[in-house]
Amino acid sequence: MLKTLAVANYRSINKLVIPLGRLNLITGPNGSGKSNLYRALRLLAETAQGGVVNALAREGGLNSTFWAGPETITRRMQNGEVPIEASVRRGVKRLRLGFAGDDFSYSIALGLPEQSQSTFSLDPEIKKECIWSGPFYRPASLLVDRDGPMIRARVGRGWEVLAQHTPIFDSLFDQVGSFRTSPEVLQMREFIRRWRFYDHFRSDADAPVRQPQLGTRTPVLHPDGRDLAAALQTIIEIGDPEALRAAISDAFPGARLAIEPLSGGRFAIEFHQEGLLRPLSAAELSDGTLRYLLLVAALLTPRPPTLMVLNEPETSLHPDLLPALARLIIRACGQCQVWVVSHARRLISALQQDPDCNCIVLEKNLGQTAIVGQRMLDEPAWYWPD
Ligand SMILES: Nc1ncnc2c1ncn2[C@@H]1O[C@H](COP(=O)(O)OP(=O)(O)OP(=O)(O)O)[C@@H](O)[C@H]1O
Ligand SMILES: [Mg+2]
Numbered sequence: 001m002l003k004t005l006a007v008a009n010y011r012s013i014n015k016l017v018i019p020l021g022r023l024n025l026i027t028g029p030n031g032s033g034k035s036n037l038y039r040a041l042r043l044l045a046e047t048a049q050g051g052v053v054n055a056l057a058r059e060g061g062l063n064s065t066f067w068a069g070p071e072t073i074t075r076r077m078q079n080g081e082v083p084i085e086a087s088v089r090r091g092v093k094r095l096r097l098g099f100a101g102d103d104f105s106y107s108i109a110l111g112l113p114e115q116s117q118s119t120f121s122l123d124p125e126i127k128k129e130c131i132w133s134g135p136f137y138r139p140a141s142l143l144v145d146r147d148g149p150m151i152r153a154r155v156g157r158g159w160e161v162l163a164q165h166t167p168i169f170d171s172l173f174d175q176v177g178s179f180r181t182s183p184e185v186l187q188m189r190e191f192i193r194r195w196r197f198y199d200h201f202r203s204d205a206d207a208p209v210r211q212p213q214l215g216t217r218t219p220v221l222h223p224d225g226r227d228l229a230a231a232l233q234t235i236i237e238i239g240d241p242e243a244l245r246a247a248i249s250d251a252f253p254g255a256r257l258a259i260e261p262l263s264g265g266r267f268a269i270e271f272h273q274e275g276l277l278r279p280l281s282a283a284e285l286s287d288g289t290l291r292y293l294l295l296v297a298a299l300l301t302p303r304p305p306t307l308m309v310l311n312e313p314e315t316s317l318h319p320d321l322l323p324a325l326a327r328l329i330i331r332a333c334g335q336c337q338v339w340v341v342s343h344a345r346r347l348i349s350a351l352q353q354d355p356d357c358n359c360i361v362l363e364k365n366l367g368q369t370a371i372v373g374q375r376m377l378d379e380p381a382w383y384w385p386d
Helices: 034-049 052-058 172-178 183-193 228-238 241-251 287-299 319-332 345-352
Strands: 004-010 013-019 023-027 095-100 104-111 125-133 142-147 150-155 158-163 195-198 256-261 266-272 307-311 337-341 357-365 368-371
Touching: 004 034, 013 034, 013 368, 023 034, 023 345, 034 052, 034 095, 034 104, 034 183, 034 195, 034 307, 034 337, 052 104, 104 183, 125 183, 142 183, 172 183, 195 287, 228 241, 228 256, 228 266, 228 287, 241 256, 241 287, 241 319, 266 287, 287 307, 287 319, 319 337, 319 345, 345 357
Parallel strands: 023 337, 023 357, 195 307, 307 337
Antiparallel strands: 004 013, 004 095, 095 104, 104 125, 125 142, 142 150, 150 158, 256 266, 357 368
């Protein structure tokens, strides 16, 4: 489980250290930085998939993702006694992402190329990556240390150099195949690779989910929801069909779902509703109904991730469906850690009924994303390795 998430110098996040629980609900007004925080989490996930440098280039390069305000906002700037202005930088300019898990923690620092001889001017360089044991960094707890092209690992009381010429665009997780590595590195890579993000289901008229789909066992719903019928049938066969039935009737009393095998091994959704003489196909369902079914399939997955992230799951759902969705989310917390970004009042209040709900309300304070009510003493301890 993720215990702490730390982000620095990324868009509206100058510095943020967030304590996390089993169920995390991120909310706040427009522009407060919810999506920025969500993107930071996705970038962290990309480190273990080999895509963090490319993902930043797609965002327009590091220079545009760096926090655009001063390195520190002094008390006098806060009080309006002096204008907001840049001061002499104390540290090098880095985008930093990190998290503390149950046993191990990880951080990465990305910076601009020093003297770029490359045409890939948008690509940042990975400057530092560290894995340490325990929740906060101390030099003595460091297990794996990557400094530019060099990766070394602690062996007994000393250090062993694992690689000396690591490309500056490869994360240490990309390189683990090429050297003998400690189980912690592999364990951490697998942990991050099993984070799952849902932020945009397609439900438009041409969306693949509205057509019959290939029926192959699908324990994990595709991020855009295209294999819904197969995912639902997988839940019926190897997952929790009772929970599926309950989730449907919780939201649509009297309704029933069936998956119809068609010729050529394709599957079609049949949605039986009270008062209708025939079931409706996926092509005929409303956006909201289809999106609810997609969320059901995502949340009842027979292969739970280590972290399930839902970005604004309320999109196009009627407020009356939100308590049922909240019950599904709370159920999913029994299997995995959950992160929900939401604006919807009914979803927020239903999730807050859960005693484990860690509600994080973001606000913007002089352009910086901050946590409402977080004082210095409430912030989890976090030290960046360099
Ligand atoms: N490089 C940057 N430096 C500082 N602030 C930035 C930078 N890039 C974007 N922002 C600010 O981040 C804010 C956008 O944050 P974000 O998209 O995370 O908001 P949100 O909470 O998701 O809002 P909404 O509810 O509208 O989706 C904008 O107000 C924008 O001004
Ligand atoms: Mg947003």
